[in-house]
Amino acid sequence: MISRFDLPAHAFTFEDGVLNASSRIISSSSAINTGFYSQANMAFYKNLGLNWDVNMVNESYWIKSTVTGTHATTAVSNGQTNYSDRHATTVLLMSGLNIGTYNYIVTISLGTPSLNFSLEIDTGSDITWTQCHPCVNCYEHHELLFDPSRSTSHSYISCGSHQCSLLSDHQRQSCNVTCQYKETYADGSRTAGFLSKDRITLPPSQDAFEGLIFCCGMDNQGRTLNGSVGLLGLGWGILSFVEQTAHKYNCTFSYCLPSTSTSSGFLTFGRDEASASVGVSYTPLITVPYSESLYGVWLEDIAVNGIPLGIPSIIFFSPGTVIDSGTPITLLPQTTFNELRYEFRKQMMFYGHKLLPSNISKGDTCYDLTGKKQVYIPKVSLVFVEGITIELDPTGILCVFEGEAQGCLAFNGVPDYTAPTILGSVQQRKIEVIHDVGGGRIGFRPSACV
Template identity: 40%
Template sequence: MAPATRRAALPRRGGLLAAVLALAALASPARLAAAADRSSGAPDWHVVRVSSLLPSAVCTAAGARAAAASNSSSSLGVVHRHGPCSPLLARAGGAPSHAEILERDQDRVDSIHRRAAGAASAAAADAARASKGVSLPARRGVSLGTGNYIVSVGLGTPRRDFSVVFDTGSDLSWVQCRPCNGCYEQQDPLFDPAQSSTYAAVPCGDPQCRGLDSWTCTSGSRCRYEVVYGDQSQTDGNLVRDTLALGPSGALQGFVFGCGDDDSGLFGRADGLVGLGRNRVSLASQAAAKYGAGFSYCLPSSSSAAGYLSIGGAAPPNAQFTAMVARGDTPSFYYLNLVGIKVAGRTVGVPEAVFRAPGTVIDSGTVITRLPDTAYRALRRAFARFMRKYKRAPALSILDTCYDFTGYTTVQIPSVALVFSGGATVSLDFSGVLYVSKVSQACLAFASNGDDTSIGILGNTQQKTFAVVYDVTSQKIGFGAKGCA
């Protein structure tokens, strides 16, 4: 073992326990990690078999789906859109490469940064137009990216199931509908309003219509919406109401969503999108009266497994909470205060002000967590000190700290924990520490914003296996370890 690894692993306690652990350190970091785990409950190392680094080519989601179904009446199974459990994969022509996923991820990050930076001036311009009775122009939303997760929801009476992306960075939910002027090819047949006995159009005077970023009135006083995403994808259609089925027995009557009839862009073969943002048109807001003001989800450790999305419901007893920060300039996003990082149990030397100045968004659609440049550089240095025994590998797109594990049976990786305001300390699952494209290229799953002024983003890789709880009533966000496998 390298001397740096031994020093980092040695406990800070004196006496007999320190002597015992010091002797264990001479044997192996795996034994030391186990001893530290037993003594403190917070292991400083992940010891992982190399053969388990890559996901299975076979879907192993049956147990997780059953757990999701039993979680509450409004729980849905969650799968990665490019994994073997995805209903989209079979007809999508294969998954994109890791480099393509990460490049699209940067597009999403750029769009979040643009939206946050330009929100104040855009809001002022919109207010001026609205005061004159002028309909609002389309405002570019968050880029879709490709590292998304899929849920299946039911629409209409009788129910028809659709595979849609769920996104905490979007508000309006929508599916493609008949008749369609220009629709992309999707997994399932289009939603047909004529076949649903509970379908109704939303009139222009409805508050849900006037609350949209972009709307117009048709000659028949129907509300027409338009959403333009940051990657040039676009959906246009009628704002409508119908029954939304959630899980095995949950249903939301009169759910407002978009019936898209002119859609194009990077939606893959998804049937549409479910928005879980903070605005009142989102699913989270519309469901609050029936299920409670909040939701939770768990993203699985592997693309061959499944997690869940639950509307309402109780938080797990082990959840650690931090305050949900209100930001009026970008009301769709969920903010929280990241204040520190630990590597192998030791705090990385970054002033708290570095994190607080730009703030941090938690986002289900961003793959890789973005940090202020000062914080990322400090994290990278600390992580690399514990990884000296491994050969460095070439960078992978935005990921610049990569390692080659060829020839190893097991690897010992330092833990990474995120510290939030209020004291919540979230020790990441191994799947949240490294992004593994292949055994010879396993990369630290964080990236720099390139500056200290752009908002940080807590991506979905770091959220894996946690029950992530959005308690809107109490204005807090929680993380429950081992929420799913």
């Protein structure tokens, strides 16, 4: 998720008065075998004006496929960092579907004595928070609330402290004694409560951090958060978990998002020297003008079956491109999306797939896959500056609706120049995404998890 700023989408109305928007679901690679189950997150698109049938979308499953193409493995020498002194620790990363959330979760331990909590990872925001007792307004979850009074290492942060001043102007609330915060995300979810500090441990490594600043949420809501008890903020801001553990991990972390609700990925802090560049393609990390917390990259184009669409650079450069683990489906400038959709449809027609009539709940680029055990679709790749091309895994780009065997294109479009391009979690599946903040670069290693 991204801390709220304006992210409009191009909504439109059919002649019969039905509200719609140009949203779809995508494909990649070559051979695809229908298979595993997963769900899509729709709350974010409602905020953009997309009135999809959420129940229908949540009954979908993502296509499992066999990739016959090759992946780029050339590492760009761009701000190379010495990894020899780095410490690295890895925690298990899972889909949140089994506990009722559509994002990805890790388990961290909080307090003394330590208790385990499931938190959603989010590279689009900074603060780490969990629902706390006593909770005035808490959403549905499957774990005990964190009770600060039972942790001997917990303390609240006072209003006049330097630590309270680290909150941004929109986060910091008026207070008299204890520092209060409020954060609202782009999908409408929000959290409010008190700024705290306590001991946080990363199992199973037992890497422990004393006095880490986090937020005790007493008033929280948001359907996309249901199931987990909070959020692990991995943004670029000063209060993020990444910045607060910089002395140990040197502001370096990576993750690989699993492709199914039963498979596992990983979240690694730090980086081993031996694996720093093996099979990894790096592109420069940049800041974006509207938020210092977001990880920006220079996306130049999108290729379909190896052929770039030829999108003018200015379309991507203004207002830029960011990587966000908390936004499900990639949002593209409308011009880019239109070109991608056109080329995708053309290639699908060449493969013999018939385009279905537009459906308000699924989009306007859907195909009947009934009886097809193997489906051929075009490869889709992201093209970054300096010629770095990353081929998307098929599991992240074609959505099939269970019981109907319909596959739909899954990128989305927003008006040109009004909102950033957001590379979402669905398109990041099975790719290790490496955030080397100290080295000023973002890396991609395909096929890093299942």
